[in-house]
Amino acid sequence: APAPGNTGAALLQPTGTQGSPTSPFGQRYHPILRSWRLHNGIDIGNRGGVPIVAAESGVVTTVARSTSAGLYVKIDHGTVAGTPRVGTGYLHMDSAVVGRGQQVNRGQVIGYVGSTGLSTKPHLHFITYESGKPVNPEKYLGPLGSLHA
DSSP states (O other), X not given: OOOTTOTTSSSOOTTTTSSEEEEOSEEEXXXXXXXXXXXXSEEEEOOTTOEEEOSSSEEEEEEEEETTTEEEEEEEEEXXXXXXXXXXXXXXXXXXXXXXXXXXXXXOEEEEEBOOSSOSSSEEEEEEEETTEEEOTHHHHOOOGGGOO
């Protein structure tokens, strides 16, 4: 299995070797909303203020806030590992240091871990999209052992 932040994976783990994936993609009982729903990404537990990097080069399409996602950033990466229209989302951020329309490079800091929106503690909720539809990030990151222990 690739190590966190492994440069051989199609996408970088956005917090590198800091933090540990704690909640996988798939159906789960939401701890705040208290109902079963699709967890459309993975949670990477961390300390507030840890840098978040772009998982791949691309263009920032969104920097916004919502009640559930808190402060979030979305990046369009184009084709990744032969799959067209791949994007990523980074939720619950404390702060963002990029703007809409900005070109970013793989590994470039885009913001910092926080606990904004519907969040019980500082973490990054990381989403991968194919043509706008969320897919399991492990397809691009490789298997994350801490999610399957």
